[in-house]
Amino acid sequence: MSQALIEIDGLKKYFPITGGVFQRTVGNVRAVDGVSFTINKGESFGLVGESGCGKSTIGRTILRLLEKTEGKVIFNGTDIHTLSKEKMRALRPKMQIVFQDPFSSLNPRIKVGEAIGEALIDHGLVNRKELKDRVIETLEICGLAAYHYDRYPHEFSGGQRQRIGIARALILNPDFIVADEPVSALDVSIQAQIINLLSDLQREKQLTYLFISHDLSVVEHLCNRIGVMYLGSMVEMASKEELFRNPLHPYTKALLSAVPVPDPTLKRDRIVLKGDIPSPANPPSGCKFHTRCPLASDLCKQQVPEYRDVGNNHFVACHYA
Amino acid sequence: MSAEAAPLKTNLPVPKKQPDSPWRIAIRRFSRNRLAVIGLFIIVFMFLLCFIGPFFSPYSLYDYSVLDKNLPPSSKYWLGTDKLGRDILLRMMLAGRISLLVGLVATGISVIIGATLGALAGFYRKWVDTLIMRVADIFMALPTLPILIILGAILSDLKVEPSDRIYFLMLIIGVLGWSSISRLVRGQILGLREQEFMQATEALGLKDRRKIFRHLLPNTVPIIIVSATLGVAGAIIFESALSFLGIGVVPPTPSWGNMISAANNLIDFRKRPWLWIPPGMCILVTVVAINLIGDGLRDALDPKMKK
Amino acid sequence: MKQYIIRRLLQIIPTLIGISILIFAISAMVPGDYITAVNNPTMTAEKAAQLREIYGLDKPPVERYLTWVGNMLKGNLGDSLVHKQPVTTVMGNYVWNSFFIAIFSLILSWIIAIFAGVFSAKFQYSLFDKIVTLLIFLCMSLPSFFIGLLLIKIFALDLGWFPVGSMKTSGMNGNTWEQLIDIAWHMFLPVTVLTMLSTGSLTRYFRTSMLEVIRQDYIRTARAKGLKERTVIFKHALRNAMLPAITLMGFELPSLFGGAIIMEKIFIWPGIGQVYLESINMRDYPFMLGFTVFISVLTLLGNLLSDVLYGTADPRIRLK
Amino acid sequence: ACGGGGTAEQPPSQGDQTEQTPPAEGDGEETTEPPAESGDESQGYFEAEDPSLNPATALNRKDTLVVGMTAPKGVFNPFYWQTAYDKYVVDAIFDSFFAVQGDGTYQNRLAESVEVSEDKLKYTFKLKPGVTYSDGTPVTVKDYAFAMKVYHDSSYDGQSDLLSVHIKGGKEYNEGKATDISGIKVIDDHTVEIEVTEANAMTKDNLGTVAFAPEAYYGKGYKQGNLEYMKDLHAKPIGSGQYVLKSFSPGQEVVLEANANYFLGAPKIKNVIYKTTTEETRLAMFQSGEIDMDMVTVNEDTVEELKGMGFLDVNIFPTNGYGYVAMNHNDPKFQDVKVRQALMYGLNRAEVVEIIYGPYANVLNIPQSSVSWAYTDEGIEPYEFDIEKAKQLLDEAGWVAGADGTREKDGKKFEIHFSATADNPVIDALIPVMTQNYQELGIKLTAETLDFNAIMDKKDKGEFEMFFAAWGLTPDPDSTVYITDGQQNDIGFSNADYDAAMKKGLNAFDLEERKAAYAEAYQVLNQNVPDLLIYQRRDMWGINSRINGMDITPYKDFTIDLYKAEIEQ
Amino acid sequence: MAKELVEFRNLKTHFQTSAGTVKAVDDVSFKIREGETLCVVGESGCGKSVTAMSLMRLIDTPPVGGEILYEGKDLLKMSKREMSLIRGNDIAMIFQEPMTSLNPVLTIGEQIVEPILLHQLVNRKEAKKRAIELINLVGIPRAEKIFDSYPHELSGGMRQRIMIAIALSCNPKLLIADEPTTALDVTIQAQILDLMRDIKDKLNTSIMLITHDLGVVAEMADYVVVMYAGKVIEEAPVIELFKQPKHPYTKGLLKAKPVINQTQERLYSIPGQVPNPVDLGDNCHFHDRCEFCMQICKEKTPPLGTDPNGHKVACWLYEEEGKA
Numbered sequence A: 001m002s003q004a005l006i007e008i009d010g011l012k013k014y015f016p017i018t019g020g021v022f023q024r025t026v027g028n029v030r031a032v033d034g035v036s037f038t039i040n041k042g043e044s045f046g047l048v049g050e051s052g053c054g055k056s057t058i059g060r061t062i063l064r065l066l067e068k069t070e071g072k073v074i075f076n077g078t079d080i081h082t083l084s085k086e087k088m089r090a091l092r093p094k095m096q097i098v099f100q101d102p103f104s105s106l107n108p109r110i111k112v113g114e115a116i117g118e119a120l121i122d123h124g125l126v127n128r129k130e131l132k133d134r135v136i137e138t139l140e141i142c143g144l145a146a147y148h149y150d151r152y153p154h155e156f157s158g159g160q161r162q163r164i165g166i167a168r169a170l171i172l173n174p175d176f177i178v179a180d181e182p183v184s185a186l187d188v189s190i191q192a193q194i195i196n197l198l199s200d201l202q203r204e205k206q207l208t209y210l211f212i213s214h215d216l217s218v219v220e221h222l223c224n225r226i227g228v229m230y231l232g233s234m235v236e237m238a239s240k241e242e243l244f245r246n247p248l249h250p251y252t253k254a255l256l257s258a259v260p261v262p263d264p265t266l267k268r269d270r271i272v273l274k275g276d277i278p279s280p281a282n283p284p285s286g287c288k289f290h291t292r293c294p295l296a297s298d299l300c301k302q303q304v305p306e307y308r309d310v311g312n313n314h315f316v317a318c319h320y321a
Numbered sequence B: 001m002s003a004e005a006a007p008l009k010t011n012l013p014v015p016k017k018q019p020d021s022p023w024r025i026a027i028r029r030f031s032r033n034r035l036a037v038i039g040l041f042i043i044v045f046m047f048l049l050c051f052i053g054p055f056f057s058p059y060s061l062y063d064y065s066v067l068d069k070n071l072p073p074s075s076k077y078w079l080g081t082d083k084l085g086r087d088i089l090l091r092m093m094l095a096g097r098i099s100l101l102v103g104l105v106a107t108g109i110s111v112i113i114g115a116t117l118g119a120l121a122g123f124y125r126k127w128v129d130t131l132i133m134r135v136a137d138i139f140m141a142l143p144t145l146p147i148l149i150i151l152g153a154i155l156s157d158l159k160v161e162p163s164d165r166i167y168f169l170m171l172i173i174g175v176l177g178w179s180s181i182s183r184l185v186r187g188q189i190l191g192l193r194e195q196e197f198m199q200a201t202e203a204l205g206l207k208d209r210r211k212i213f214r215h216l217l218p219n220t221v222p223i224i225i226v227s228a229t230l231g232v233a234g235a236i237i238f239e240s241a242l243s244f245l246g247i248g249v250v251p252p253t254p255s256w257g258n259m260i261s262a263a264n265n266l267i268d269f270r271k272r273p274w275l276w277i278p279p280g281m282c283i284l285v286t287v288v289a290i291n292l293i294g295d296g297l298r299d300a301l302d303p304k305m306k307k
Numbered sequence C: 001m002k003q004y005i006i007r008r009l010l011q012i013i014p015t016l017i018g019i020s021i022l023i024f025a026i027s028a029m030v031p032g033d034y035i036t037a038v039n040n041p042t043m044t045a046e047k048a049a050q051l052r053e054i055y056g057l058d059k060p061p062v063e064r065y066l067t068w069v070g071n072m073l074k075g076n077l078g079d080s081l082v083h084k085q086p087v088t089t090v091m092g093n094y095v096w097n098s099f100f101i102a103i104f105s106l107i108l109s110w111i112i113a114i115f116a117g118v119f120s121a122k123f124q125y126s127l128f129d130k131i132v133t134l135l136i137f138l139c140m141s142l143p144s145f146f147i148g149l150l151l152i153k154i155f156a157l158d159l160g161w162f163p164v165g166s167m168k169t170s171g172m173n174g175n176t177w178e179q180l181i182d183i184a185w186h187m188f189l190p191v192t193v194l195t196m197l198s199t200g201s202l203t204r205y206f207r208t209s210m211l212e213v214i215r216q217d218y219i220r221t222a223r224a225k226g227l228k229e230r231t232v233i234f235k236h237a238l239r240n241a242m243l244p245a246i247t248l249m250g251f252e253l254p255s256l257f258g259g260a261i262i263m264e265k266i267f268i269w270p271g272i273g274q275v276y277l278e279s280i281n282m283r284d285y286p287f288m289l290g291f292t293v294f295i296s297v298l299t300l301l302g303n304l305l306s307d308v309l310y311g312t313a314d315p316r317i318r319l320k
Numbered sequence D: 001a002c003g004g005g006g007t008a009e010q011p012p013s014q015g016d017q018t019e020q021t022p023p024a025e026g027d028g029e030e031t032t033e034p035p036a037e038s039g040d041e042s043q044g045y046f047e048a049e050d051p052s053l054n055p056a057t058a059l060n061r062k063d064t065l066v067v068g069m070t071a072p073k074g075v076f077n078p079f080y081w082q083t084a085y086d087k088y089v090v091d092a093i094f095d096s097f098f099a100v101q102g103d104g105t106y107q108n109r110l111a112e113s114v115e116v117s118e119d120k121l122k123y124t125f126k127l128k129p130g131v132t133y134s135d136g137t138p139v140t141v142k143d144y145a146f147a148m149k150v151y152h153d154s155s156y157d158g159q160s161d162l163l164s165v166h167i168k169g170g171k172e173y174n175e176g177k178a179t180d181i182s183g184i185k186v187i188d189d190h191t192v193e194i195e196v197t198e199a200n201a202m203t204k205d206n207l208g209t210v211a212f213a214p215e216a217y218y219g220k221g222y223k224q225g226n227l228e229y230m231k232d233l234h235a236k237p238i239g240s241g242q243y244v245l246k247s248f249s250p251g252q253e254v255v256l257e258a259n260a261n262y263f264l265g266a267p268k269i270k271n272v273i274y275k276t277t278t279e280e281t282r283l284a285m286f287q288s289g290e291i292d293m294d295m296v297t298v299n300e301d302t303v304e305e306l307k308g309m310g311f312l313d314v315n316i317f318p319t320n321g322y323g324y325v326a327m328n329h330n331d332p333k334f335q336d337v338k339v340r341q342a343l344m345y346g347l348n349r350a351e352v353v354e355i356i357y358g359p360y361a362n363v364l365n366i367p368q369s370s371v372s373w374a375y376t377d378e379g380i381e382p383y384e385f386d387i388e389k390a391k392q393l394l395d396e397a398g399w400v401a402g403a404d405g406t407r408e409k410d411g412k413k414f415e416i417h418f419s420a421t422a423d424n425p426v427i428d429a430l431i432p433v434m435t436q437n438y439q440e441l442g443i444k445l446t447a448e449t450l451d452f453n454a455i456m457d458k459k460d461k462g463e464f465e466m467f468f469a470a471w472g473l474t475p476d477p478d479s480t481v482y483i484t485d486g487q488q489n490d491i492g493f494s495n496a497d498y499d500a501a502m503k504k505g506l507n508a509f510d511l512e513e514r515k516a517a518y519a520e521a522y523q524v525l526n527q528n529v530p531d532l533l534i535y536q537r538r539d540m541w542g543i544n545s546r547i548n549g550m551d552i553t554p555y556k557d558f559t560i561d562l563y564k565a566e567i568e569q
Numbered sequence E: 001m002a003k004e005l006v007e008f009r010n011l012k013t014h015f016q017t018s019a020g021t022v023k024a025v026d027d028v029s030f031k032i033r034e035g036e037t038l039c040v041v042g043e044s045g046c047g048k049s050v051t052a053m054s055l056m057r058l059i060d061t062p063p064v065g066g067e068i069l070y071e072g073k074d075l076l077k078m079s080k081r082e083m084s085l086i087r088g089n090d091i092a093m094i095f096q097e098p099m100t101s102l103n104p105v106l107t108i109g110e111q112i113v114e115p116i117l118l119h120q121l122v123n124r125k126e127a128k129k130r131a132i133e134l135i136n137l138v139g140i141p142r143a144e145k146i147f148d149s150y151p152h153e154l155s156g157g158m159r160q161r162i163m164i165a166i167a168l169s170c171n172p173k174l175l176i177a178d179e180p181t182t183a184l185d186v187t188i189q190a191q192i193l194d195l196m197r198d199i200k201d202k203l204n205t206s207i208m209l210i211t212h213d214l215g216v217v218a219e220m221a222d223y224v225v226v227m228y229a230g231k232v233i234e235e236a237p238v239i240e241l242f243k244q245p246k247h248p249y250t251k252g253l254l255k256a257k258p259v260i261n262q263t264q265e266r267l268y269s270i271p272g273q274v275p276n277p278v279d280l281g282d283n284c285h286f287h288d289r290c291e292f293c294m295q296i297c298k299e300k301t302p303p304l305g306t307d308p309n310g311h312k313v314a315c316w317l318y319e320e321e322g323k324a
């Protein structure tokens, strides 16, 4: 096994819930509740899971855009949550993020050319003369064109904005990219381009990805290993082949069955999840999934299932797997 | 790279229009805003009028003529005369030199200080915010008048030439005015810094300088422009109050403010409108022009304006 | 939040100490004292020295400062030299008069400014917008005394609808109700002028933030819900546009009690502004210092208030 | 006078823009000829031309007189009043032995008779019988003695300075060495005898103008060295005068009601209200009928306005003060009398006066009001504008034109730093005229405008070259302004002849003798030009024509004989 | 065939920008029938959202030409009042940008309750009940809590679902959903799609679904409109389209979609880029990416021709002229 680039150990991130006139903290949203995994150099790790289960939060906490509540994030051997502000800044170009929402992550008053190029200047990676060429080059790599350089973000369509976000991350030549649903807003043709692009880059530059998505077909295409999250915790993790061939957790099974297939004639059986959708502020006892699990038993209500290796580097947290 | 990678880089002719420089675009947008251009013209005109106009006047600053006092406009005195028989037109132009400079420079100073400090406070929060905002509080709480009296006395003791005191005046009005702007800007920045694009700048590892001056401040431009426009009018009028304290201009040097205050009574108000209408109009025109420019600037900087 | 407020309240202490030192230093540096200001030609040097001794003006500034602060902590702001009354009494005599016109004009100007600002923004560059803009700048370009004189001329002298000035009709003995009406009648012009003056800048602020806000996506959402334009504007847009104005709201607190000097002169309104001004000119230090401290406290509280309001009004801002 | 007296002359109602300084402390209260030489339009009593124009608001006030004035401060206490407007209230409520007359001399009011000893050191006042305070208690000279104690108390911080009258034992009382003032002897309820250690021409008037205040009221709780309690009484005065205080609304009005038991007969006007007015709105208040009388800054416009209203009587008379330019006599360039004369000749004072006041002020050549008994123009050089003469004098003084036209002497250029109080309308004209005139003389004048107190401060420290200010005159010509090392001599002027003449004037008890002495003193000053005297202007009262019998002169406030005035029904 | 609910006739929506005129929607015509789900697909930036927004009249610069008939009446000519009666009630829209489409200073609950109160005769309490139902319906836990929270406290997917809840609140006759599920995971997506189908079946609601997920299209659509660079280039019933795509662009799209368990080394992608929308000429806008490009494609805009199956396509390959 190759060397680990990112090690995450027992990571927790709670958001306080405030209420009342004085905005007292009345509770916590356990957005990420004790997650551990590692990503190896050159690997792309896919993170899938229900909306709101904490995928983006993990991504941001790994990059220390959010301060962790507990746990460790080790990047290339350093615990980045202990770095000083300046050291952290210097490390930034090595680890980038493509935001889930491309529009709000772009400053409405800054032209995209500048938005993409400014970090190069600030990190002294390129001089001003070359800057524009570099930016245009990157724009074109990402399927945009030179004439987009002087436009404002709002003048783009949703998919184009997403590509701006990708370009902004790629231009720094990072080692590690958190791609938070980078293609979900793209049409298939561009999506294909971007995915191809990401995998080309990975091959060429030994890039490492944390690829957050809910589109399993995309994750399948791009990732080596996949983690499935549910309500702040990892419920299953395995290599791509293993996971798709042999999903063990009932949630994973449900997910896989729900993927729409581009064939209008095909009508498939889906595992439909029923029951209460629990809240991360007040997660259910025992197995968090038991409220919706078709297999749930009393055991599941009482006992937290162990997150264990069932062989083949296939981890799962389910009493019945 | 495989063959299919090629499509990524298009080899088909993309319309190779030379991308415009941001400046060009801003200027183009600005000039498309007709009102803004009118505003700019007015300001330029005012400057020309005030700085060049007096050379064409048959009168000079120290001239007075008791026989001609309080005359209404006529062919000899186009805008009439004041109680010393001085030509209002000339005085209005000379006054503009002072008032325009005071208005613009003083406001410029408060805006620069206020915006910068407000942005720093809003961005860094914690002790920086506390420090800057408490200093702003202090500035807001300090009584202006006694400070000005002291400064007037000091300037007098130091025998600073009265004609040079106008520079101190600009500085003082400027320095006294920053605190409210800084609070406004800070308030905006507090909101802006929570937006996702600021998280993006953090992820890119941008320098704080860029985050503040490139990302945050431009988003507060509209409110700064309003403050500035209001500030110009305020400074022009405030100046006239300071003459009495030995900081402003000394008679007979006119300023728009002191020309108007000289007519501060019901009689002149009623009987001799030529005393206050010209300077009043000048202030009005200047402020409106600056506002037009400000609006134009805001629209030019506003990416979503279509005009 | 509670903690935040407590912390901010605690911060007021050092700030106030700073302010008190500064204003005391200023007062000590201002040329002249009450005795020179009175400028009595028959006053002998001995008499002057005696008075200075009684007023403590002969002591070194540090000692005077400590005495002053010490008394202040005991709630004693000293006696006004001009009024020969405790500073607090003098303040009490005048400050409410100022407060009343200030609060009325505050309310009025916020209402007007909201409407004018909102409609100016909504119909940007329309005739309405232009007229409002011009009116605002007209009010701002002419010194306030002009507007005051203009109104007096038209409404008091030519039309005779309102009195020229002061707060009540001299020699009137009516019941409470009649007296209240009389006061309201006298308040009309000064409140109008004050309103005209403060509405201008507020309107500009509202207009600007409105212009920002109405271009946002969530306004589009609101329209898509089929909400009436009025609801879209006044509920969805205005709430957001109010945010910067909340900062301004904090500034208003001290000005409510600070008095409007020019207005008080023009309309002979028995407000605190003139009294304060006179205290500066007369070097009536106890009053000048006392009132300045009072205003400082209000400023600090006002700013705290605006920060807190800001935090409550904009849920995205987390005060720490 | 009970302390006070004039002050640096300010426009009677506070300045315009700068909201400067207090108004004159109680204007003077002495002598003058009744004004109005016929034919002189610049002063006199001008009857209303068309009383029928009187506004209804005024006409409807049948028993109330409304007097407009700057707001009194609420210190309605004869010991403590601070401003002229407080004094207007005090004067209406309190009486003293003497009251000033229109011609400036004093007349008995509460005094039945006064005896002065041969050596002028002992004064016996007899009080009229049967006078009571408004609360019904009888007025006795014990109250007078008590008042004297207050004035001599070490904690007394009012403005009156009775110590300077040198009453025997006064100093001891003040220093706490005695519990009584030995020089004051209460013979009986109506007779008091006062002994002084030093006397001068003003002693009698000073003693006779101490107000009577009931000891039972004002003295309750009095302990030597502590007058704290007094401040609670400021707003609740009790006196024996023409009116009693009915109510006081700070900043708004003072309501007075006639004292029905006034010993000279109940005042004819039942209610008098002092209503606050400001410079900006006096004319409007007149026009709307909201006030019956007020003092208005005089100039051609305001006179025309007031007269134009038709229903106002206008009373214009010379003010008790003058405007002047002071020079620092410690500055070598001003030490040469020729230079000072040149500066006088070289300044077109007439033009300055004409611009600002038109006919309503005149150029002044001696520091005395033209209506004072001490005034003289005999042997006085008028220093009419004569630029050639000025140049000649400067040449003689050794100041010769340099290369750039500026005069030089011993390698020093003739430059003057000139500070002016900006709140005075005259400086609008004075600065340009002066700059122009002196430039022609070859003198470079650098002018600045400053806060009044800042100038006073410079004056006190002697750190100035030249400044403009206005000066208020006391009714008596005695003054220390030009006396060598005098109390008020801030300009460093010194002249032995003048000192001698002034001393003679102060120590003479005969009016003619004094006149002669002061005439001499003024001639010396006129020759030596200690200051550049500029002008004496007029004061103006507008009085609604429905008010009759309102007697106002430069020395006599409207309050003195207010009880005689009446409203035409 | 069912009645037409909405018909776009030669709609043209253009933007004036500093660079020139952007013909975002250029001469677009198609129909939405009652109870039908119409999917609009196409490359990003081809004008899908603008078409939808034109229908809602939510574009500052109104369309420069054409008509949009709703139940026979031209929406573009309606007064503002009439329009606001329709918006949110008859026609509701789910916007593409869930992050910025919610008012940051109003609570979620307030924003959902609003249209209910406005368009339905219920009181506040009932409206709140309905709102909480809706929040549950779109699959968000702790609905009561969410009711009182602010948008910034929710995850992207949650906001998206709130937008859906708002749109569904008044049981519209036409639901415009601009990429409603892009931010959602597949299980929720499935739930939402089920929900939409449900509503459609129960209330005979028409749905205009804008998406690029061909899987979703396959699952949901009755009829598909394919757009490219502001124009409709192909439209057909869904089965027909998937079976027999005609336009080279449509073919490319179908090929590019990764499908689970069909591992490919590289995904297919259409070469080239969307043309600059500024000042597009008179030609087939796809010509420079098309492998079948002919001379005529560069010179003339192909008309939207119909084949006997009701399958419409705008391509010279299928025109007489083109074959010549």
Ligand SMILES: Nc1ncnc2c1ncn2[C@@H]1O[C@H](COP(=O)(O)OP(=O)(O)OP(=O)(O)O)[C@@H](O)[C@H]1O
Pocket (backbone or CB within 6 Å): A154, A155, A156, A157, A158, A159, A160, A185, A187, E015, E016, E017, E022, E023, E024, E042, E043, E044, E045, E046, E047, E048, E049, E050, E051, E096, E277
């Ligand atoms: N306000 C605007 N000003 C200028 N151009 C605009 C504006 N809004 C949209 N456009 C342009 O119109 C075209 C169509 O935009 P639209 O948002 O409809 O695309 P879309 O099909 O929805 O794409 P996506 O799938 O990426 O959301 C784009 O080229 C875009 O750049």
Ligand SMILES: Nc1ncnc2c1ncn2[C@@H]1O[C@H](COP(=O)(O)OP(=O)(O)OP(=O)(O)O)[C@@H](O)[C@H]1O
Pocket (backbone or CB within 6 Å): A015, A016, A029, A030, A031, A050, A051, A052, A053, A054, A055, A056, A057, A058, A100, A280, E152, E153, E154, E155, E156, E157, E158, E183, E184, E185
């Ligand atoms: N700033 C915040 N304050 C409070 N709670 C938050 C905040 N940000 C996120 N949360 C909560 O944390 C949880 C996880 O959010 P996160 O954005 O990580 O979800 P996600 O897995 O990325 O979902 P999606 O697929 O919808 O983007 C959610 O329940 C959300 O409500």
Ligand SMILES: [Mg+2]
Pocket (backbone or CB within 6 Å): A055, A056, A057, A100, A180, E155, E156, E157
């Ligand atoms: Mg997310």
Ligand SMILES: [Mg+2]
Pocket (backbone or CB within 6 Å): A157, A158, E048, E049, E050, E096, E178
């Ligand atoms: Mg779109």
